Amino acid sequence: MADRARRQQPRGAATRQRGRPVLTGRALVLGAIMVLLVVILASPITRYLGSRSDVSHAAAQLHADRTELHQLTRQKQRLADPGYIQQQARNTLQYAMPGDTVYVVVDKGAKSALASSSGGGKSTPPKGRAWNTRIWASVRSAGR
Template sequence: MTQRRMPSGQGPSRRAAAGRPTPSRTRNTGPIRVPSSRRTPGSSDGGAAAKRTDAPRHRALTGRATVLIAVFVALALAYTYPLRVYLEQESQIAEMERAKADQQAKIAATAKELEKWNDPEYQRIQARENFFYVRPGETPLLVYYDAAGAARDAEEKAPAAAPDRWYDTLWSSVQAANAEPAD
């Protein structure tokens, strides 16, 4: 009778069937004689055979694990480009929202300025400041700034004398003390 394979590609399940021995991790390769020089003092002289066993070997990577890792790597590589595009679009959306907020602030400031210009008193003040309008009966006084004249006036004044340096003052005081007659 043929046993059916599992969908995962494995062989038959590893459950112990009735009447079948389960394989052990030890392998009998035959009797081994221990030399008499290595025998312990309490052992018999008959040269009893020792059983040779193999240590259990762990596979580093099974075929199924290799395929699973390859699938994970392929999925990770497949998702990197859409994830990068998504993050790029999120940053663009955030930048556009900041620009939108800035534009709304500018619109609000312009609307506030427009509201000021609807006031006739504000219009009169602006006309007086910008266009030098005066009311009937007022005498306008205009002050012109003459940069060349200001520079010319500054040159005519004598510069202030520079203060003496401290060591010049000290030396002159030493000379004055030396020049005094001793009584």
């Protein structure tokens, strides 16, 4: 009867019953070597991947810097041209050259800012105390 039971069991089951360990010495050594390799190679691989990332970031920064340098060089060349400076003064600062006729377009019913800023040629000093007297009075009243 024992012979029949052995014949019906699969072959792997019979070897386990005989006392053969599931984890052999070879498997243990192989596992230890794998763990050792992972521990030893983890740091260099991490540094390698980090340096590759740094190199790609540096390349992108270099490209951006070269583009900015090219734009600044073009701007420097434009600013060296007196005609460009004059054009910028006219457009940005709204300057007019001597002899130019300046037209100011004002909406219907609105006052021109040009008329209020010019003062109409009359300059009247403010009435009352002088400016320095008013400042000292405000300093004294703030100290109370």
